[in-house]
Amino acid sequence: MLGNKFGIRSVIAFSHDLFAVAAAWLLAFLFYLDFRISVLPFALFFDLMSWILPVQAVTFLWLGLYRGLWRYASLPDLKRITVAVLLSAVFVSIIIWQRGLLEVVPLSVSVLAPVLLLMIMGGSRLIYRAWKERRLYSLENYDGKLVLILGAGSTAVNLVKDLASSHDWHVVGLLDDDPRKLGTRLHGVRVLGVIDNLPHWVQKLNVGHVIIAMPSLSHRLRRHILEMCSEMGVKAMIVPSYQDLINGKTTISQIREIQLDDLLGRAPVVLDDEGLHGFLTDKVIMVTGAGGSIGAELCRQIIAFRPEYLVLLERNEYALYCVQEEFAKKFPDTKMSFAIGDVKDGARMDQLFRQFRPTVVFHAAAYKHVPLMEHENAWQAVMNNVMGTYVLASTAIRYQVKKFVLVSTDKAVNPVNIMGASKRLAEMVCQAMQQSTRNHNQLTCFVMVRFGNVLGSAGSVIPKFRKQIASGGPITVTHPEMTRYFMSIPEAAQLVLQAGLMGGLKGGGEIFVMDMGDPVKIKDLASDMIRLSGLGEDDIRIVYTGLRPGEKLHEELLSANENTVPTPHTKLRIAQAPEVNEQWLVAFVARFEKIKSLNDAEVRIELAGWVPEYAPNGETVH
Template identity: 50%
Template sequence: MPSIKQICFNARVLSFAAFAFDVAAVASAWFAAYLIRFNGVPPEPFGKGALEAVLWVLPLYAVLFRVFGLYRGMWVFASLPDLMRIAKAVVSGALLTAVIAVMLQPYPSIPRSVLLVAPILLVMMMGGARGLYRATKEFYRYGGLVAQGKPVLVIGAGHDGASLARELRRSSEWRLVGLLDDDKAKHGREIHGYKVLGSIQDLKAIAEAHKIENVIIAISSAPVEVHTRVAKLCVRAGVRAMVLPALTPMTQGQPFLSRVRQIDLEDLLGREPVSIDAAHVEMLLRGRAVMVTGAGGSIGSELCRQILRFNPAQLIAYEISEYAMYKLVEELQERYPGVAIVPVIGDVKDSLLLDQTMQRYAPHILYHAAAYKHVPLMEELNSWQAIRNNVLGTYRVARAAMRHRVSRFVMISTDKAVNPTNVMGASKRLAEMALQSLQQLSKHTSFETVRFGNVLGSAGSVIPKFQQQIARGGPVTVTHPEITRFFMTIPEASQLVLQASSMGEGGEIFLLDMGDPVKIADLARDLIRLYGFRDDQIKIVYSGMRPGEKLYEELLADEETTRPTHHAKLRIARAREAPEDLLDELLPWLMQHRIPSDDEVRRDLRRWVAEYSPAVSPNLQSVVLGTADSGAAGAGVGRDERRAS
């Protein structure tokens, strides 16, 4: 390996060689201009004048070449900035040469055509030599006539595609075959030497014809619908797709290839990026104590991450799972070392601990994300635990918030609370009704509910289960070929929860815009292809509907109406009001000293929640854990109550 001294010496030699070439190019361009002016044979006086003039023209250009820094770059990486520096130096030299020629008026005078033609020839010689050197180097470095690397297509022949094509010329890993674009005017054209082969719709045929297995999607400025369509085309064409994300402040200045990432499920679902009113959220959270129950769960932990972006004075994380709390605190303390994080291990039904925690830390706002959420697991054998955790737990946290004058209480609810067909959904609707009743009694605390559907990748949800089944080689189990669900990402849901909490005045049920429902069978099929398998390699098996499950979810009950908010993805539901005496009758039932049977729980739920209608007769043998989609987001917590509050 050469030493530093040897490397520096080699660099100086190359720089001097480039300088010598450029000075020689000045002389060549100068004499060539005279030959052109006089058709190859300059008269005696002009030939002698050319020799005399070149003696001062050469030093003049030599100085300007150094002044304009023509030797900072390397010829192998010559590009437009290098050409611009050459042009500036040559134009400056041409102007000075003309001025000196006029001032000195040598005899015979320098022809005006020479003063014009010589600089043009010089730019062509210097720029052309650098371009030829770079092309030759790249030709031999990247495989000569037979290009090396894996064949790849670029989708998008706009600015992103062109920039990516330029970088791929120097890649030893990839060999760009061509580009695809829906703009027919670009078809057959070339970009950096690569042809636009056809439309994006032709992807499958072109990929098969050229034996291409890899595609890079370079349309970062296109609408979300276009991204989704292209991503699905790639997956269904059986190619491995990568995507060039939109430029962000974090990626500013990075090479295009370094920003390319593998396509994921979110690209197939086509969720638009969420934009929240950060100023209002910051006014709510900055410098305040904030409490999150179920802090170790999917939504609870993401809420903690999002909250810490707004610099609260303190985050009180309340969670029953010791391991979930350990993982959360380790992560948050590493990412936000300056914020005080208070980990409290506890049950949301523990009134004494809730009182002690709120009295000691005085939270300004509380996000209640603790819940049992798995539909079939809560439908049989565990229905009473679902009721006590989701309803009694919510009531006790809310009551403690009222006693300690917490300003805002925000509960995470679910689309399964609308016309519920299962115990889990009915328990969340009953919790919503309990908060409605408490709002009528509260003088200092505003109670708000945020209702949304499934979140991608939450604990116990369908996506991780599908991934596990695919990793095992299948089959992938889906309950019904027509079953649909709403989906959104965990960060998206958490950001909208924060936005809603900054807008509420008390008693509202906020609905998040979940977009269009997704057919679970299509989701499973796309996920199989996304992991590089064909439909015949991993099968989809339909296991049948489970207790409490329905084909589609709703975000709004039939008798409910909504009104818009100033945020496009949030609406407010005008839900059915809770009966005035709800709590008087509900609390004795929740705190009874016996465990009612599942049938009794379902019977009594219909008394409190009029819209509840069980969909399927319970049958323990029909429960297939893990093949249903998830319920509301949040952490599953709860222990048997040992004392009534």
């Protein structure tokens, strides 16, 4: 019955421990008698074993000593053994007292026996584990991946411990720049040297993989490590970030390849969770452009705050279908509607607002591709980005939406292209509508959020570069000095939510500017992507094609006549942009309601009349 319940390994372990009990008591008597076997009281010993062994057996089984494997014996197992030995020692002492054996069982024997038992039980398990791991993971018999770990802190310690039980990895050493750690051992793995010695140790130990186990490492050092690994033909990997570990997204052993986000070096966003719960929880939220990269990520972030209902509005049928498929699997408990519609369609907007009565609207729908909007599609860019915003915002005011958050762009600053000018004009429309709501005591608060490029979004260079690398190159970059601000899609979405919460601090109509960090050279981004693909620039060439229509060499986050003021959040500031009044809005709407269509040149002239800072690619507008 014992074998059926525990299995053969547990039966062997159980038998070992009972033998250890007998051995511990025998040794305790021998120590007491100075190992004079001739005077050993065998009759007393066998009498004691007749009832001590059952007491110990019941205690061991009761405390679950045989649920784990000796190969994975660790500190919690040693604690359990200690408790079992001490508890059984108490039971044995009570029985010795009840049976009147205090005079024949020496006190020193009663004290020494549990100590010896603890040493035998704990020591045998640790010896077995050490033997098993040495046997399984020695370099002579090992067929898995040899790996060097960079870092010797707590993250590296946990990683070494996790990988010790893996058949796929064998850690041959650690590298760390802390001189105090050089030569020390972590779980039997030696700290060999500093990180700059990586090429030496890779060659000496024939290592094929490097794992960065320093979540707080600067992006510059990460890039340096990636360059070294690329030159040596070694695969570089990384442990999850602190943010992922804290959020429970992954475990320490789920190492992954280095991604562009890791080289960007941006600190995690700290959100006002309590405030956002008040802002979003149990509210009806609408997101336009929900099929796009930013819109879809906004929805994912919003769902974490448990809205009462989420309306996902998108014009592109296939994009919305893909989001619907994903969300149905990931968020089955969230009430959602997937609505097809165009923000320029006033009747459809009226229908949706009347049906769902949203409390907050995040307006992420826009045409964003600069060259595509610059020629042949200029009028459509204005209609979608500007008039679509006006129609949606007007509907929001009528249905007393509390917050209307416009997702804007850094290209709206001193715009030189149609896309940027149209987004600046959309900002001005929202500013004017905020002025109108104040004049008419209406409820809606307008908030605008500007940020730069996001890694991996549909309109960014990242998907394009990936395709070019997959096809064997070359990668096309417009100019060697071109720079852009970058952040990850989740970071951008989180800051949009935070700005939406904070909107109204200055009476509404604020334009929030995100801290985009330092600008990144597109050339460096292309080089990073080549290295991340495991190739070099000898394999994939970088070719410069010249600036495209409507492109700037460097993006800006503020225009010449704008300053910023700080907010309680370190990554958000408020741009002090020129105000736009209600009379401006009346004139603008009257003008655009008369226009049916304009060609590209006429659109530029029209935009220059409404957006003073617009200078189309350096052209002079008459």
